[in-house]
Amino acid sequence: EPEVTQTPSHQVTQMGQEVILRCVPISNHLYFYWYRQILGQKVEFLVSFYNNEISEKSEIFDDQFSVERPDGSNFTLKIRSTKLEDSAMYFCASSEALDPGGTQYFGPGTRLLVL
Amino acid sequence: DAKTTQPPSMDCAEGRAANLPCNHSTISGNEYVYWYRQIHSQGPQYIIHGLKNNETNEMASLIITEDRKSSTLILPHATLRDTAVYYCIVRPLSGAGSYQLTFGKGTKLSVIP
Numbered sequence: 001e002p003e004v005t006q007t008p009s010h011q012v013t014q015m016g017q018e019v020i021l022r023c024v025p026i027s028n029h030l031y032f033y034w035y036r037q038i039l040g041q042k043v044e045f046l047v048s049f050y051n052n053e054i055s056e057k058s059e060i061f062d063d064q065f066s067v068e069r070p071d072g073s074n075f076t077l078k079i080r081s082t083k084l085e086d087s088a089m090y091f092c093a094s095s096e097a098l099d100p101g102g103t104q105y106f107g108p109g110t111r112l113l114v115l
Numbered sequence: 116d117a118k119t120t121q122p123p124s125m126d127c128a129e130g131r132a133a134n135l136p137c138n139h140s141t142i143s144g145n146e147y148v149y150w151y152r153q154i155h156s157q158g159p160q161y162i163i164h165g166l167k168n169n170e171t172n173e174m175a176s177l178i179i180t181e182d183r184k185s186s187t188l189i190l191p192h193a194t195l196r197d198t199a200v201y202y203c204i205v206r207p208l209s210g211a212g213s214y215q216l217t218f219g220k221g222t223k224l225s226v227i228p
Contacts, residue, residue, distance in 0.1 A: 004158075031214070043159060044204075056214040091158050103149075104216060106158030107201035 002026045004107035006092050012113045013082055015083065021110045022075045023092030025106045032075045033093040033104060034067065036060070043091070117141070119203045124223045127197075128143060131226030133190040135222050140184045145208040148218065150188045152199040159202065159218070162188065193226045200224070 004026045015018050025032050034046040047057040049067050066078045075094075079086055089111050093104040120138040129131040139148065149164040162169040163170055163177045165186075170177045174190040190197055209211045 033214070035216075037156070042220060043153070043218040045152075045215035045217065056212075058215070061203075070192065089156055093158075103161050105161060108158050109156065 004092055004094055004105055006090075006107040006110050008110060009108070010111045010113075014112055015084055016081050017113065019079050020084055020095065021079075021090050021092075021112070023075045023077075023107055024073050025075055025092065025094030026105060027073070029094035029096050029105075031097070031102070031104075032057075032069070033065075033097045034077045034096075035091045035093065035106075036088040037091065037109075038085075038088045046077070074090075079112075082112075084114050087112055087114045090104075118127075118205050118217070119185055119219055121184070121201075121203055121228050122226070123218065123220065123224045126225050126227055127190075127193045129195060129226050130192055132199065133188075133193040133202050133226070135186065135188040135224065136183045137187070137205075139205050142183050142207070143203050143207070145210075146205045147208065148177065148183075148186050149179065149204040149206055150175070151202045151204065151216070151218075152197075153221070154196075154199040160199075161203075161215075194223075195226050195228065198224060198226045 007022045032049045037043045044059050047061045048055045064080045068076050088107040090108045092107045095102045095104045150162040151159040153159045163175050165177045179186045200221040204211050204216050
C-alpha cells in the first residue's frame, strides 16, 4: 500500500541553524501539507501546497518557514533560523484531491529537537 | 479552536465494540465529519469520513445523527492495537479552512485485555 515517507526520522540542531525536513508524498497525490505536534499538545496545521503554490497557511507558518517541491517526488519544509520552540514532531501529509475524497494521509513524522 | 467535543478518555474490553461519541453542534451543511487516530506519537491515521449518511469501511462504521449535530465512530471488535487517541474533525468542503484538518484533544481509547 502506498505511503508517505519522511526523512530524517530524528533531527537535532542548534538554535539559529537552518533545517530542512523532507517528505515523499504518495505518488499520484496533488495536495501536500505540513503539520506539527509539540510534545503533549495538539496536532497543528502549518501549510498546504498545491500546483507549486501555498494554498493555505496558519499563523504559525511565519517568514521563518518555507515549503518547496524541488522535483517531482519530494516536498520539503525549511525552517530558516530554528528556535527552541520549534522543537516538535513534524508530519507531512498528502491527498489525491481536495474534496470529495480529499482524505489526507500522514507520514510517520520527523522529531525535531532544537538545543 | 476545534469545532468538536469528545470525551477525554474511554475504556473498552478487547473483542467488544468501541463506540466513540463526538458532538459537532455547530456543523454546517458543507462540512464533512472525519475521524483519525494517532497511536503513540505516530502520524495520524485516517479511519473514515462522512457527510450525512452512515458510512462503513474495513476499519470502522460512522453513524451520523439526522440533524448532523453528533456522530459515533464504531470499532466493531476492538483489539489491543486499537488503543490510540481518536480525533473527530469537521472540515468544510470549500472555502476558508478547507485545506486543513483542525485537531482537538481527541478521545484516548484504552482497549483492555
